[in-house]
Amino acid sequence: MTTREKVAHILRRFGLGASKSELDYYERLGVDGTLDRLINFEKVDEGFNIPIYTFARAQGDILQLRPQQVAAWWILRMLVTQRPMQEKLTLFWHDHFAISGSKVNQGLLMYQYLETLRKNANGNFMYLLRDTSKEPAMLQWLDNNTNVKGKPNENFAREVMELFTMGIGHYTETDIQEAARAFTGWSFARAGAARPTKEEVEDSVKNGQPLVQFMFRPRLHDDGMKKILGNEGNFTGDDVIGILAPREDTARYITSKLWKFFAMDELPQKLHDKLTRLYLDKGFEIKPILFAIAQANEFYEPKCVRHMVKSPVDFVVGLGRQLGLGVLLTQQFDPDNTNAVRQFGGALQQLFASMSNMGMQLLFPPDVAGWDWGPQWISSATMVERIKFASTLYSGRNAAVAAQWVADSIKARKPKDSKDVVNDLLEIYDTKLGAAELKGIIEVCDQNGGIGWLENGQKSQKALQAMSKLIFAAPDFHFC
Amino acid sequence: MADNLTRRDFLRSGAIIAVGIASPPWLAKIARADVLMQAKGNKIDPDNVLVVCQLSGGNDGLNTVVPWADAAYYAARPVIGIKEADVLKLNDSLGFHPSMTGAAELFKANKLAVVQNVGYPNPNRSHFRSMEIWQTANPDNVETYGWLGKYLDTQMQKGSANPVMALNFGRQANLAMKGKVASVPCFASLADVNSLVGNMDDERMLREVQGMGGDADAETVRKANLTALDAMSELKKAMSSYQSKFTYGNDQFGQGFKQVAQLIATLPKTRVIYFSAGGFDTHSNQPTQQANLLKGFSDGLKTFMDEMQAIGKANKVTVLVFSEFGRRVNENASQGTDHGAAAPMFVAGGLVKGGFHGDKPDFQNLDRGDIAWKIDFRQVYATAIDRWMGGDSASIFGRKFDHVDVF
Numbered sequence: 071m072t073t074r075e076k077v078a079h080i081l082r083r084f085g086l087g088a089s090k091s092e093l094d095y096y097e098r099l100g101v102d103g104t105l106d107r108l109i110n111f112e113k114v115d116e117g118f119n120i121p122i123y124t125f126a127r128a129q130g131d132i133l134q135l136r137p138q139q140v141a142a143w144w145i146l147r148m149l150v151t152q153r154p155m156q157e158k159l160t161l162f163w164h165d166h167f168a169i170s171g172s173k174v175n176q177g178l179l180m181y182q183y184l185e186t187l188r189k190n191a192n193g194n195f196m197y198l199l200r201d202t203s204k205e206p207a208m209l210q211w212l213d214n215n216t217n218v219k220g221k222p223n224e225n226f227a228r229e230v231m232e233l234f235t236m237g238i239g240h241y242t243e244t245d246i247q248e249a250a251r252a253f254t255g256w257s258f259a260r261a262g263a264a265r266p267t268k269e270e271v272e273d274s275v276k277n278g279q280p281l282v283q284f285m286f287r288p289r290l291h292d293d294g295m296k297k298i299l300g301n302e303g304n305f306t307g308d309d310v311i312g313i314l315a316p317r318e319d320t321a322r323y324i325t326s327k328l329w330k331f332f333a334m335d336e337l338p339q340k341l342h343d344k345l346t347r348l349y350l351d352k353g354f355e356i357k358p359i360l361f362a363i364a365q366a367n368e369f370y371e372p373k374c375v376r377h378m379v380k381s382p383v384d385f386v387v388g389l390g391r392q393l394g395l396g397v398l399l400t401q402q403f404d405p406d407n408t409n410a411v412r413q414f415g416g417a418l419q420q421l422f423a424s425m426s427n428m429g430m431q432l433l434f435p436p437d438v439a440g441w442d443w444g445p446q447w448i449s450s451a452t453m454v455e456r457i458k459f460a461s462t463l464y465s466g467r468n469a470a471v472a473a474q475w476v477a478d479s480i481k482a483r484k485p486k487d488s489k490d491v492v493n494d495l496l497e498i499y500d501t502k503l504g505a506a507e508l509k510g511i512i513e514v515c516d517q518n519g520g521i522g523w524l525e526n527g528q529k530s531q532k533a534l535q536a537m538s539k540l541i542f543a544a545p546d547f548h549f550c
Numbered sequence: 551m552a553d554n555l556t557r558r559d560f561l562r563s564g565a566i567i568a569v570g571i572a573s574p575p576w577l578a579k580i581a582r583a584d585v586l587m588q589a590k591g592n593k594i595d596p597d598n599v600l601v602v603c604q605l606s607g608g609n610d611g612l613n614t615v616v617p618w619a620d621a622a623y624y625a626a627r628p629v630i631g632i633k634e635a636d637v638l639k640l641n642d643s644l645g646f647h648p649s650m651t652g653a654a655e656l657f658k659a660n661k662l663a664v665v666q667n668v669g670y671p672n673p674n675r676s677h678f679r680s681m682e683i684w685q686t687a688n689p690d691n692v693e694t695y696g697w698l699g700k701y702l703d704t705q706m707q708k709g710s711a712n713p714v715m716a717l718n719f720g721r722q723a724n725l726a727m728k729g730k731v732a733s734v735p736c737f738a739s740l741a742d743v744n745s746l747v748g749n750m751d752d753e754r755m756l757r758e759v760q761g762m763g764g765d766a767d768a769e770t771v772r773k774a775n776l777t778a779l780d781a782m783s784e785l786k787k788a789m790s791s792y793q794s795k796f797t798y799g800n801d802q803f804g805q806g807f808k809q810v811a812q813l814i815a816t817l818p819k820t821r822v823i824y825f826s827a828g829g830f831d832t833h834s835n836q837p838t839q840q841a842n843l844l845k846g847f848s849d850g851l852k853t854f855m856d857e858m859q860a861i862g863k864a865n866k867v868t869v870l871v872f873s874e875f876g877r878r879v880n881e882n883a884s885q886g887t888d889h890g891a892a893a894p895m896f897v898a899g900g901l902v903k904g905g906f907h908g909d910k911p912d913f914q915n916l917d918r919g920d921i922a923w924k925i926d927f928r929q930v931y932a933t934a935i936d937r938w939m940g941g942d943s944a945s946i947f948g949r950k951f952d953h954v955d956v957f
Binding site for chain 2: 170171172173175377379427434436437444445448449450451452453454455457458461503504506507509510511513514539540541543544545546548549
């Protein structure tokens with residue numbers, strides 16, 4: 071593999087797709103420089119500064135923020151960010167600590183939860199586990215806020231072992247019952263009135279001080295002795311987190327999940343052992359595991375490269391970044407113009423809806439176990455949606471500018487015929503197709519005027535839509 | 551189970567109402583249905599079509615089926631209550647919203663059943679969650695698959711699937727139709743199909759670009775694409791081979807029912823069609839908005855039923871209409887209503903037992919200010935699955951539900 075090929079592969083997995091501009095930039099950094107910039111993202115300016123409250127509607131003084139709006143805002147952040155790995159990891163943790171807006175229907179709580187995931191995304195797993203467990207959204211989602219002394223609710227205690235740390239089969243029912251007792255008294259409370267005003271939310275976002283916060287209520291806590299996984303003591307919830315995070319079962323479970331998300335299903339025993347040791351030896355730090363995954367020989371094997379089914383985020387956000395949609399949208403953004411804000415939100419809601427139709431409604435995972443990844447994304451209904459996305463991209467409000475941008479990029483390479491045009495377009499889309507598949511796309515390019523459409527705005531929209539439809543219908547396009 | 555429902559079962563379930571108001575028209579209809587079942591060896595007609603029409607946003611049941619004889623209704627709704635003089639009266643206490651003239655005609659012809667006070671235990675007043683509950687038929691837990699998806703899964707196990715067995719109209723793939731194996735194509739409209747395979751060459755090229763070879767994963771994508779293309783190919787043929795002689799409105803219901811009619815007229819293999827229409831979340835200015843919506847719905851349904859009659863399909867089609875919840879009994883200060891609980895459901899069709907099923911709304915025993923449920927929506931679903939589609943609702947819902955006697 072050339073450096074460029076390796077970097078492209080890394081960007082597809084540790085980023086949000088290999089857009090041409092990103093690929094050009096990262097190629098110069100080399101493989102090590104690329105990994106450093108992607109994984110140590112706190113060194114990089116994110117280049118995103120549209121606060122969440124601009125997405126909310128105010129009814130009188132009261133701010134109304136729905137989880138769907140938080141999701142739309144997140145999509146914008148994914149389109150714009152210069153820290154693509156931070157968002158990719160946040161997505162991974164959102165799937166891992168899956169909370170749905172169907173139950174936690176206050177956008178503000180979903181926002182705070184998302185920010186906690188983002189803040190800890192490449193940090194320490196123990197802190198990530200602790201902070202996420204204490205998120206008001208999590209307390210509500212798994213009923214830990216109604217888990218009280220004498221009447222324990224085991225929902226969170228079960229999931230924290232089964233889904234968040236060790237995985238099924240590594241604990242007993244007694245461990246769950248005892249842990250549930252330890253988590254009693256966990257609750258949350260709002261600073262100020264029940265329904266925050268726009269001003270309060272703005273202040274809280276600017277200061278990074280969440281409005282709704284974890285609260286420990288000692289009188290509801292069962293401080294008796296508990297026996298959990300062979301440990302004995304009058305444990306609190308924090309103690310249980312401290313017991314769970316360092317378990318070897320947790321190390322194996324988390325590293326395997328990370329490998330499968332970033333690399334592939336197959337995980338050789340030796341490599342798994344190595345990742346597990348790293349987790350334990352480095353004190354549950356996430357970064358060393360990510361570097362080890364990206365540096366494993368297996369990561370660059372042919373059976374790994376371009377062999378992962380694109381998730382709806384890979385598909386939609388990847389295309390959006392390849393076409394510079396984030397820049398386009400933010401250029402139009404004007405927080406003081408209500409109409410503009412609404413249209414802007416509408417464009418993002420469209421992407422949110424497309425992704426939902428493709429099977430991934432962001433911030434609304436199907437259940438606490440998250441989504442089914444890989445081939446599960448593929449069904450005839452979701453594929454129709456993926457093919458239809460060609461018209462979403464190239465018709466409607468921002469389509470003309472996007473099409474112009476693509477046409478200009480292709481023109482700059484001075485194509486001689488339809489074949490050149492199609493190859494240029496495929497490069498923009500970071501995809502490779504066989505000769506048989508290419509034939510039809512070249513035919514469509516011919517039908518639309520060959521290189522002629524590049525000069526005509528309206529024609530270029532039509533041509534790009536027709537060609538993209540076929541490209542999105544090609545099986546090979548759906549792998550990253 | 552429906553397949554071997556005995557004549558005695560059938561009469562027994564009908565008898566409860568029969569004792570009270572033994573009215574000849576529908577008794578005759580029971581007898582006819584009974585004969586029909588006997589003739590088919592007690593089998594449900596395998597061509598029966600179920601159309602599910604979803605009213606998104608929470609339709610206000612009380613201003614749809616108006617309890618005009620109840621003073622409590624007017625006390626709760628001094629501004630937006632439908633005046634008695636305007637109500638399309640159907641009996642001595644209930645009547646339709648004035649814009650529902652088409653539906654009233656269907657009701658009087660015994661082709662429209664109104665199932666009263668439909669809901670579920672511990673009603674959820676969130677649009678999203680309540681719709682999810684209706685679509686998955688599970689009020690207790692968040693569920694991955696929908697009630698129709700599960701039905702389709704069982705049909706696929708029997709090997710009776712085809713690319714257009716179930717179709718979904720709407721912008722969003724519908725959870726109700728999501729099955730573990732069943733993959734239901736979703737189109738925003740038939741025009742969507744046209745945009746994908748409208749031109750002569752489109753379908754050929756989309757098939758060509760599927761290519762060959764590749765590994766198992768590429769094969770998964772290819773198969774899914776070909777299923778969708780097969781469906782679109784059938785749909786396209788259907789669209790070009792039929793011209794409706796009926797005039798539908800240009801609103802979402804008119805266009806929705808028009809397309810459903812077109813599909814039923816041309817695709818004998820289609821058994822489930824789902825379409826949704828929105829705008830029912832009338833927190834403010836309800837009177838105008840709801841009048842327009844209900845007019846569109848009622849006119850669309852009437853024209854659809856007329857068209858079914860004209861093409862000889864009236865007895866093959868049942869339409870099921872629901873919304874995720876009804877609305878608060880008391881009107882609010884902005885000429886609207888807030889989220890509520892139980893509401894009426896409609897079931898329409900040539901073989902439907904028209905009239906009211908269940909009691910009129912009870913204003914004395916409200917559930918936190920909302921109409922309380924008396925009939926579980928899963929009873930209506932179970933009835934449709936067992937008695938209309940020939941399925942086994944118990945295996946889909948995990949338990950048996952009493953039927954509502956609408957067929």
